[in-house]
Amino acid sequence: MERNRKERGSVLGSVAELFDLPADVVARLPHLEMIGSRQLYLERHTGILAYSETQIDINTSGGVLRLRGEHLTLTAMTAEELRLSGRIDAVEWVR
Template sequence: MAKKWTNSLRKWMAFKMELPPDVVMDLPRVTIVGQLHIYIENHKGLLVFTDKELRLLLKQGQLLIKGHSFVIKTILPDELLLEGKIEEVHYLDE
């Protein structure tokens, strides 16, 4: 119940203060450039990486990216830039 109330309060604050929801609600920001690059901000850690799959932990669930020829170009504590042929992007519930 408290979690639901907190989420409602965050949404209201984002709206009233004209802040981006991803900042206030701790949501990931995913930017895809064609099928060649994907930039993910606000993730909670790398779970799986191969040349065909990337799985990141999010505050709620996971992000799964499938394709081939993957190379991590940049990795920081909460940012990641992936290069390769991106074929699928899925949000997975916990």
């Protein structure tokens, strides 16, 4: 199984290089941007797993992204993108 992952990764890397595309886009990896500690923008999520004012767990192909803070609010959400606001104290990947 590990061998298949390595082969898949090298194939995706070759495709990305061949077409001059970012590897994260080809591999469908999540893209995360933060504006200070007040806003977070995430592309390529697969849903929200848990939601409260102090913690939000978001499912992605790279694992679960956990945000902790205060007054966390889902500002906007589409099938693949979301924007959160509030005071973000911690962002971590939970495997």
